[in-house]
Amino acid sequence: MVRSLPQGELFQLDSPLTGEIRGERSLMAFPFFALSKNAWMKPLAYATSDVSIEVRPSARGVATIYDKEIVLYIASLMASKLEQGLPVAQDFVFTAHDLFSVTGANHSARSYTRLADALERLQGTQIRTNIEAGGEGEDGFFSWLSEARLQYARSRNGDKRLKAVKVRLCDWLFRAILRDRQVLDYAATYxxxxxxxxxxxxxxxxxxxxxxxxxxxxxxxxxxxxxxxxxxxxxxxxxxxxxxxxxxxxxxxxxxxxxxxxxxxxxxxxxxxxxxxxxxxxxxxxxxxxxxxxx
Incomplete structure (x- = not known):
């Protein structure tokens, strides 16, 4: 017999976000995301004498500036924990409802479909940069999310209900937020x-x-x-x-x-x-x- 677990035992949530939206300074300064609402299928590149960035698309395209909202939300959850002196890990679990409330998205079925597509792009987009994070550099490519899953529960009539979003933040961004502490708040109207x-x-x-x-x-x-x-x-x-x-x-x-x-x-x-x-x-x-x- 399968025991029915209360919500708190099923999902240890990191949300809701109680503080401001924050962003890591390098992600603010440099163009890591496509400026598009639709799929952008071409690679992106940026290079100066000091900084190089190469971004390769997945089958669904490059992660966009709108997909970045999820990254900002995760960074904000992490920054809030650090300010409170709480332990942080690379895994985050949050509700789509809170994400939508913070970013101003509606709670329609279409928003949930866009969320699934955005998570896929964030996990599939490949990034290579010489920008060091947390005192360490990396050769090769990484993705914004090394894992991204939508966790469902079944109602009594068998319908799926989205309960939580579970993601694992990439090493590069996790180190940057944890060690460099170059995290800046965003305007409420962003x-x-x-x-x-x-x-x-x-x-x-x-x-x-x-x-x-x-x-x-x-x-x-x-x-x-x-x-x-x-x-x-x-x-x-x-x-x-x-x-x-x-x-x-x-x-x-x-x-x-x-x-x-x-x-x-x-x-x-x-x-x-x-x-x-x-x-x-x-x-x-x-x-x-x-x-x-x-x-």
């Missing part, structure tokens, strides 16, 4: 942003830590954001984002030089050079107190 705005916020948050401004050439910024289309498309997107000025906590300015004359024998004028300047918005002044001197 999950309401589009993919490019999310990356702009992350780059700004990881760079302008002490309040200094970020001034960067547009082409270099395109690569750091991870924008895969042409520079002209990125310039148009940046004009719109700068005009709307909706990136939380930061003000973005696009500074463009006048168009240059085209080369001999060509038509039109060549777009001038451009740079991006990002500054942190001033903290809002405190509300005046109603308690005057004679109150």
């Amino acid at each position: 999950f309401q942003l589009g993919p490019i705005e999310r990356r702009i916020y992350e780059v700004a948050r990881s760079t302008c830590v002490e309040g200094e401004a970020l001034e960067i050439d547009l082409q270099t910024f395109r690569l750091q954001i991870g924008f895969q289309n042409h520079l002209a498309n990125f310039r148009m997107a940046m004009r719109q984002i700068a005009a709307e000025d909706t990136v939380p906590d930061y003000h973005l300015q696009l500074v463009e030089a006048p168009p240059a004359p085209g080369a001999a024998g060509t038509k039109g004028r060549k777009a001038g050079r451009a740079k991006v300047i990002i500054t942190r918005r001033p903290e809002p002044l405190p509300e005046p107190s109603d308690d005057g001197p004679g109150a």
Whole structure:
């Protein structure tokens, strides 16, 4: 006879998340995820004199900026445990309901299907980087999640009910959070942003830590954001984002030089050079107190 176990014995949950959403600083600064809602089947690459990143897709494509929400949620659970002085391990068990509540997703059947697809991409995407984590480097590829499972229970009529999500975080990210402690909080409105705005916020948050401004050439910024289309498309997107000025906590300015004359024998004028300047918005002044001197 199979004994019916109470929920607490079936699943030792790490959720619900009680603190803020956090992210590891390297994952904020560099383009590890595709800026797409749909499957991105091409490899991604980023290289400077100091940093190299190579990302290979699985059969379902490269993990996207929306799949990254799960990684941020796990990092937040881990950071919260560390702050409380609790032991941490690489295995995390949480409810899809809490994940959806934190990220602002609805609780429809479609969201659960997207969750399963996202977990598969996070487990299948292969990453290679020379960025060290926790004082150690790695050669070869790793995946964001070395294990990812949806745990179900059966109702009396035989229907499956999702009870918990169980994942194992990769060694690289686990070491980075545990040892480096370069974990930064995210703005509450982050999950309401589009993919490019999310990356702009992350780059700004990881760079302008002490309040200094970020001034960067547009082409270099395109690569750091991870924008895969042409520079002209990125310039148009940046004009719109700068005009709307909706990136939380930061003000973005696009500074463009006048168009240059085209080369001999060509038509039109060549777009001038451009740079991006990002500054942190001033903290809002405190509300005046109603308690005057004679109150």
